Amino acid sequence: MVYRVVLIGAGIISRNHLEAIRQVGTLEAAAVADTDESKGKALAEEYGISFYRDYEEMVTKEKPDIAVIALPHHLHASCAVWCAKQGCHLLLEKPMALNVDQCDEILQAVATAGVKLMVGHTQHYWPANIQAKQLIASGELGRLLAVHDTRHLYYYRDNRPDWFLEKAKAGGGILMNLGAHSIDKIQWLTDSRVHRVKASVTYEGPRGDVEGSGCIFLETDSGLSGVIVQSGYEGPPKDETELIFSHGMAKLISAKGLWISKGGEYEQVEPIPEEDPFVLQFKDLLQAIGNEQDPDSSGEYARSVIAALEAVYRSDRTGVEQHV
Ligand SMILES: NC(=O)c1ccc[n+]([C@@H]2O[C@H](COP(=O)([O-])OP(=O)(O)OC[C@H]3O[C@@H](n4cnc5c(N)ncnc54)[C@H](O)[C@@H]3O)[C@@H](O)[C@H]2O)c1
Structure with missing residues (x-):
């Protein structure tokens, strides 16, 4: 099975994720969303994927298996909760959210939706x-x-x-x-x-x-x-x-x-x-999805940070x- 991935946020770390997706045979990047149109479009062109200004529109249309959330920290919780409700597995960049209350909102949404959440603790x-x-x-x-x-x-x-x-x-x-x-x-x-x-x-x-x-x-x-x-x-x-x-x-x-x-x-x-940490991270997420288990860097773990x-x-x- 090939998992379709969308990227939310076309900033500094987005390339690491897109390069890793290229290296993992069972992943396919579908689209990227960013409110900064010039940045998002340039990245989409470089990787031959679709561009959206609005991530809700992207997820609704693309119906990805996995959403990678690489946004400013204050947007992590709202975006993760919304994406979980759409049924996407999540690779959410660290730090998980601004505070423990927001982490709990994410954990609740993920549990209700029955999707997997991994937080990007690349260490x-x-x-x-x-x-x-x-x-x-x-x-x-x-x-x-x-x-x-x-x-x-x-x-x-x-x-x-x-x-x-x-x-x-x-x-x-x-x-x-x-x-x-x-x-x-x-x-x-x-x-x-x-x-x-x-x-x-x-x-x-x-x-x-x-x-x-x-x-x-x-x-x-x-x-x-x-x-x-x-x-x-x-x-x-x-x-x-x-x-x-x-x-x-x-x-x-x-x-x-x-x-x-x-x-x-x-x-x-x-x-x-050496193997690219971002590749290993995706492999861990895929294993968690395939085996219906929590990844090493689960939401509960990331909440402790x-x-x-x-x-x-x-x-x-x-x-x-x-x-x-
Ligand atoms: N794992 C690591 O080693 C590592 C390294 C760097 C950054 N990070 C984390 O990755 C996340 C992103 O960091 P970055 O350095 O790429 O930041 P960045 O500012 O370069 O990228 C964030 C992007 O999000 C976009 N954005 C803002 N609001 C948006 C919205 N509502 N919808 C869509 N796009 C929106 C911005 O335009 C920007 O392009 C942060 O959580 C950061 O801590 C992790």
């Missing part, structure tokens, strides 16, 4: 992350005791779409967008859920009203401690996760690889063959530790 598919998860499970370096995750990325680049810097539309700044990846990465790597946080954020960016940096101290329900430090201000880019074990350490550098130390300098672990982020912002506001 699960990067080869070095997969190797790190295996390393933790193997016990080779002993017990995992702490995680230190750092992300530095200039967040105010001129071509960043404005909505990312508006709290009402993005739900938050660097933590909502990239912190969602860090929280997901820590939860997924360690098979645990963040259940306690103490966090503070800063608002020093040149535009917008979202936080430009944040520090999170967290604890998971397995008793693991973690620190996430993110900065969107000027500085050298960095995207690293250090894992501190009882008998060694590991360093995960995003999209680059995994290093381990059993004492002394880090040595790189032989990389595993939003619940942790809500607690982060609450902790910053109140100045005290928050339970998730």
